Amino acid sequence: MSLVIYNSLSREKEEFIPIHPGRVGMYVCGPTVYSDVHIGNCRTFVSFDLIYRYLLYKGFKVRYVRNITDVGHLVGDVDIGGEDKIAEKARLEQLEPMEIVQRYTNGFHDMMRIFNNLPPNIEPSATGHIVEQIQMVQEIIDNGYGYVVNGSVYFDTVKFVKEEKYYGQLSGRVVEELINASRDDLKNQDEKRSPADFAIWIKAGPTHLMRWPSPWSIGFPGWHLECSVMSTKYLGKQFDIHGGGADLKFPHHENEVAQNFGAYSCAPARYWMHANMLLMNGSKMAKSEGNYLTPHQLFTGESEHISKAYNPEVVRFFMLQAHYRSTLDLTDDALSAAEKGLQRLMETFENLQSLRAPEKPVNDSLIKELKTGTAAMETEMDEYFNVPRTLARIFEVAPKINGLKNGQIDINLVDTATVAEMQTQFGKFIHDVFGLRKESGDGNQNGKLESVMQLVLELRQKARENKDWATADKIRDALIAAKITVKDGKEGTKWS
Numbered sequence: 001m002s003l004v005i006y007n008s009l010s011r012e013k014e015e016f017i018p019i020h021p022g023r024v025g026m027y028v029c030g031p032t033v034y035s036d037v038h039i040g041n042c043r044t045f046v047s048f049d050l051i052y053r054y055l056l057y058k059g060f061k062v063r064y065v066r067n068i069t070d071v072g073h074l075v076g077d078v079d080i081g082g083e084d085k086i087a088e089k090a091r092l093e094q095l096e097p098m099e100i101v102q103r104y105t106n107g108f109h110d111m112m113r114i115f116n117n118l119p120p121n122i123e124p125s126a127t128g129h130i131v132e133q134i135q136m137v138q139e140i141i142d143n144g145y146g147y148v149v150n151g152s153v154y155f156d157t158v159k160f161v162k163e164e165k166y167y168g169q170l171s172g173r174v175v176e177e178l179i180n181a182s183r184d185d186l187k188n189q190d191e192k193r194s195p196a197d198f199a200i201w202i203k204a205g206p207t208h209l210m211r212w213p214s215p216w217s218i219g220f221p222g223w224h225l226e227c228s229v230m231s232t233k234y235l236g237k238q239f240d241i242h243g244g245g246a247d248l249k250f251p252h253h254e255n256e257v258a259q260n261f262g263a264y265s266c267a268p269a270r271y272w273m274h275a276n277m278l279l280m281n282g283s284k285m286a287k288s289e290g291n292y293l294t295p296h297q298l299f300t301g302e303s304e305h306i307s308k309a310y311n312p313e314v315v316r317f318f319m320l321q322a323h324y325r326s327t328l329d330l331t332d333d334a335l336s337a338a339e340k341g342l343q344r345l346m347e348t349f350e351n352l353q354s355l356r357a358p359e360k361p362v363n364d365s366l367i368k369e370l371k372t373g374t375a376a377m378e379t380e381m382d383e384y385f386n387v388p389r390t391l392a393r394i395f396e397v398a399p400k401i402n403g404l405k406n407g408q409i410d411i412n413l414v415d416t417a418t419v420a421e422m423q424t425q426f427g428k429f430i431h432d433v434f435g436l437r438k439e440s441g442d443g444n445q446n447g448k449l450e451s452v453m454q455l456v457l458e459l460r461q462k463a464r465e466n467k468d469w470a471t472a473d474k475i476r477d478a479l480i481a482a483k484i485t486v487k488d489g490k491e492g493t494k495w496s
Helices: 039-057 085-093 097-114 126-142 157-164 175-180 223-235 246-264 295-300 312-319 332-353 364-382 387-406 416-433 442-465 469-481
Strands: 004-007 012-015 023-028 061-066 146-149 152-155 198-203 218-221 239-245 269-275 278-280 328-330 486-489 492-495
Touching (some): 023 039, 039 278, 097 295, 126 146, 198 223, 328 332, 332 387, 364 387
């Protein structure tokens, strides 16, 4: 079966044909490490982890590159005139910029492990590739698409549009509007030939903390340039897949395309993939408006927006409920439903693993139904990684599996080979593709733990009502030893 990818560039579904048969080069824009990773970013990285896993499942040898942005990303996402996000955090906390980088890179890696994301094959940092970035800027200048003003280097977007007619295709922006646009609030606007031009090397001001020597000035690279350099260094001037959040489509990815044309006369990626945003209670997450939730709060339950703590496996499974190109609304009800769905999935898988069928079946129609449902899992995933429909196929087969386990359906109606095939395929999808952990079956275990904890809390409450302080203290001490936190409030007792 052929794999189909929705290409953001063409806005169409296309058969995936890698440049080199059997091999895939995939670049995904990583975090800017100046703060803890946002739960919305976690959704993006879970989405591309799923894509990476499925490419491996399909038998491709994948080189997955995901960068760390540790310089050049300016406050407000402007291309010039703002303070570096990392340098700003370092100044406010009176630390070295690389202390900030190390702290939040470590935190990012910890969160990716919590969500059971596979690490990329290569994780380059922008500061580790300054030499290559200077070289690319020079190539863009030599090819006539870059110009120097007061030590900063700008990409000549107007010239690029006139000669290549490629700018705006990825984002769908109208080029004339981009060229004629005006940004009164943009500093150093007078240095540019056109408001649509963007900086690829920026002269550092006297107080700028992060700076390197270049032929044009003591300065630092533009944010967009970094990904052009790191992607092509490790994947070649043209590679297969470039991914990231939908918010990066413009200007970041659009400018990447322009830079690659300016340096190498070709677009970097053949297929562009963009993950959509995570909403919360129907609205965009906004810390300033209180409509915000951190991963840590999800795992501890310490937020007014949720009624309880949720296991990271549940949150990951929740993120699989919507297609990566669709928005996903984070609500307490949706998380609770995901918890139940994960428990049902894991219970079904446990039941499947325990089935023991005879060698020869007596019902070909049931076998055909089970085989069709199992094969449909891959068919749905081949349709641009459609996890929701794949899960629907699994849950269509689930009643038959559970019926065979509990005796409602005669086990003699199926055969050993069919059961073994299903056990293998379900295991590959649940663990290897969906990334749900093998060792715990956390959906089922979390449900069991919830039941046990309710009993423990009831016993604790009864002991307190009877003033049996010895028993109440014993329960408390045992929970503390197990690293379980119990909090009493007006709405009852919560644990995490």
